[in-house]
Amino acid sequence: MKIFWKRIKDELSQAWVVTLKDIKVYYLRPGMIMFGFLMPFFMFFSFSVRREMAAGEGMSRLLALTIFFTAAAAGPFIIPTERRLGTYDRLLAAPMSLFTLLLGKIAVGAFFAIVVSSIAAIVGILFLDAAIAHPALMIVGIFIGSFTFSTMGLIFGSIPTRNPGDVQMPSTLIRWVLLFVSGVFVPLSEMSTVARGISYISPLTYAQDLMNHAVLGTGELALWLNLSVLFLSGIIFLLPSIKLHKRGRVLGY
Amino acid sequence: MSHAIEVQNLTKIYPGSGEGFLAVDKINFTVDRGEIFGFLGPNGAGKSTTQRMLTTLLTPTEGQILVLGHDLAQNSYPAKRQIGLVPEESNVYTELTAWDNLMFTGRIYLMSKADRTARAEELLKDFGLWENKDVKAENFSKGMKRRLSIAMAIIHKPALLFLDEPTPGLDVQSTRAIQTLIRQLSAEGTTVFMTTHQIEEANQLCDRVAIINYGKIAAIDTPEKLKQTFQQVQSVEIAFTSSPEGLKEKLTTLPEVSTVLKIGDKWRLYTDSPPDLLPLLMRFSEKEKLDIVSLNTLAPSLEDVFLQITGQQVGSVSEGPSQQKADRRRKKGKQS
Ligand SMILES: Nc1ncnc2c1ncn2[C@@H]1O[C@H](COP(=O)(O)OP(=O)(O)O)[C@@H](O)[C@H]1O
Ligand SMILES: [Mg+2]
Numbered sequence: 001m002k003i004f005w006k007r008i009k010d011e012l013s014q015a016w017v018v019t020l021k022d023i024k025v026y027y028l029r030p031g032m033i034m035f036g037f038l039m040p041f042f043m044f045f046s047f048s049v050r051r052e053m054a055a056g057e058g059m060s061r062l063l064a065l066t067i068f069f070t071a072a073a074a075g076p077f078i079i080p081t082e083r084r085l086g087t088y089d090r091l092l093a094a095p096m097s098l099f100t101l102l103l104g105k106i107a108v109g110a111f112f113a114i115v116v117s118s119i120a121a122i123v124g125i126l127f128l129d130a131a132i133a134h135p136a137l138m139i140v141g142i143f144i145g146s147f148t149f150s151t152m153g154l155i156f157g158s159i160p161t162r163n164p165g166d167v168q169m170p171s172t173l174i175r176w177v178l179l180f181v182s183g184v185f186v187p188l189s190e191m192s193t194v195a196r197g198i199s200y201i202s203p204l205t206y207a208q209d210l211m212n213h214a215v216l217g218t219g220e221l222a223l224w225l226n227l228s229v230l231f232l233s234g235i236i237f238l239l240p241s242i243k244l245h246k247r248g249r250v251l252g253y
Numbered sequence: 254m255s256h257a258i259e260v261q262n263l264t265k266i267y268p269g270s271g272e273g274f275l276a277v278d279k280i281n282f283t284v285d286r287g288e289i290f291g292f293l294g295p296n297g298a299g300k301s302t303t304q305r306m307l308t309t310l311l312t313p314t315e316g317q318i319l320v321l322g323h324d325l326a327q328n329s330y331p332a333k334r335q336i337g338l339v340p341e342e343s344n345v346y347t348e349l350t351a352w353d354n355l356m357f358t359g360r361i362y363l364m365s366k367a368d369r370t371a372r373a374e375e376l377l378k379d380f381g382l383w384e385n386k387d388v389k390a391e392n393f394s395k396g397m398k399r400r401l402s403i404a405m406a407i408i409h410k411p412a413l414l415f416l417d418e419p420t421p422g423l424d425v426q427s428t429r430a431i432q433t434l435i436r437q438l439s440a441e442g443t444t445v446f447m448t449t450h451q452i453e454e455a456n457q458l459c460d461r462v463a464i465i466n467y468g469k470i471a472a473i474d475t476p477e478k479l480k481q482t483f484q485q486v487q488s489v490e491i492a493f494t495s496s497p498e499g500l501k502e503k504l505t506t507l508p509e510v511s512t513v514l515k516i517g518d519k520w521r522l523y524t525d526s527p528p529d530l531l532p533l534l535m536r537f538s539e540k541e542k543l544d545i546v547s548l549n550t551l552a553p554s555l556e557d558v559f560l561q562i563t564g565q566q567v568g569s570v571s572e573g574p575s576q577q578k579a580d581r582r583r584k585k586g587k588q589s
């Protein structure tokens with residue numbers, strides 16, 4: 001039993017070391033800045049300028065966008081890059097479980113997303129006078145959403161390839177599709193029944209609704225539903241990543 | 254005590270079109286603790302594929318691997334804790350300093366702070382990188398990066414070190430430094446498994462050598478014994494005062510001579526039987542009115558053995574398997 005806990009402690013510390021290393025190595029990479037840090041703001045401004053919008057509504061939308069884009073950008077960029085450079089082999093051969101390695105990689109994307117969305121929140125509060133209805137819920141939402149979408153990005157990062165370009169295309173495409181079917185630019189309440197039905201497939205819908213609860217104090221869906229869907233999809237998203245990594249080991253990547 | 258490595262029936266078929274590509278074909282070997290074991294073969298022979306299976310990076314199609322007594326298919330964790338790996342491209346994190354690269358690796362291998370800082374200092378000093386410890390690795394030369402990569406692989410004092418082609422592309426000094434280092438590690442008790450396509454490197458460094466070709470092990474022995482086994486690849490080296498046109502063709506037509514190579518001002522004639530060739534050469538020189546400057550019989554070099562086994566033209570180590578042979582291997586993969 002003691003050995004078991006020691007091992008858990010070891011693995012957690014290894015995951016943390018991987019996270020710290022990746023933050024240090026990748027935060028300044030153009031690919032990361034472009035797809036991770038600038039993209040959500042670009043999306044926000046290009047689709048929001050023409051509409052009259054209350055500060056709170058804009059705040060809530062920007063938070064959902066930064067969590068979604070930044071968190072999901074890290075995995076598809078970092079892992080294929082490391083495979084190409086050959087440094088991923090060091091991690092795969094190290095004495096830690098695959099789950100630990102993936103946990104470390106998930107935390108990197110989540111970390112970036114938490115930082116970028118916190119900056120967005122601070123700017124919104126200080127300069128746009130956005131009022132936050134439930135600050136604690138906002139923080140919880142940022143954390144849980146960041147981890148969920150980082151896990152989603154990891155699926156693309158796990159595709160066996162040595163070329164980040166191979167993964168960037170499909171992962172960006174999927175993110176755009178999700179973005180437009182989710183209740184981000186068109187609120188759920190204004191959607192047709194069909195569109196609304198489709199939007200329920202996307203976890204981003206629940207993240208947006210959660211942010212509406214936190215910032216505006218009201219949402220279309222139940223709070224517990226938003227939180228549970230995000231939490232569960234974060235866990236379910238892990239399965240394809242594990243499968244794809246095993247496949248990579250067979251294919252020789 | 255168990256062997257350092259024990260491999261049985263190890264096979265890798267890369268999935269792909271048709272039945273896939275047979276890269277390693279039912280190989281068996283053992284590596285004893287403390288030895289430097291060389292895995293020698295031309296490009297594409299299956300060296301990296303084998304090493305990647307031994308280090309858990311690649312899932313075998315078939316076969317069993319025991320590393321330091323642990324079955325990798327059962328539980329690779331205890332083996333992983335005791336091995337070090339220098340990958341083929343021996344890559345380091347270029348955005349990090351030499352020091353941070355070592356600290357990262359030390360922490361991944363769960364070393365205490367005191368242990369990893371002491372060990373990193375020792376290694377950086379040993380490897381001539383101490384002055385550059387705070388320089389980002391992107392500014393390092395290829396040789397410095399390779400040395401850093403090896404330092405990272407041994408920071409946790411592994412019992413077994415894997416190196417994939419440790420020296421190609423390096424200058425003479427760096428190559429020497431790395432070879433000295435490998436000997437030193439071995440003297441300190443580390444088992445070394447290294448792949449190489451450089452025959453001389455295997456000859457000078459390794460206690461035992463496995464020659465691998467087209468995914469199969471063709472021979473395993475000490476370099477000296479391998480040479481003895483291949484007495485038929487002996488040669489006679491002869492130099493004449495002049496070398497008129499057409500001399501090579503004439504030498505090639507001599508009975509007993511299999512291949513003729515020009516090496517500087519000398520001719521190397523491969524033969525099964527030097528004693529029979531010598532009188533022939535005497536008569537030849539008289540008939541052609543050529544004076545002999547020197548005449549030597551040579552024992553087979555490891556290169557000769559290697560070329561003989563891998564079926565390559567003497568004197569031309571080809572860069573990889575020909576397409577035709579690769580195709581043939583694909584078919585073979587289908588049958589099995
Ligand atoms: N991931 C892969 N998928 C398919 N074929 C591969 C893969 N990796 C290597 N090969 C093929 O397997 C053979 C052996 O490769 P490798 O083990 O890298 O050779 P070596 O290291 O001896 O030069 C080569 O013909 C190579 O093209
Ligand atoms: Mg190789």
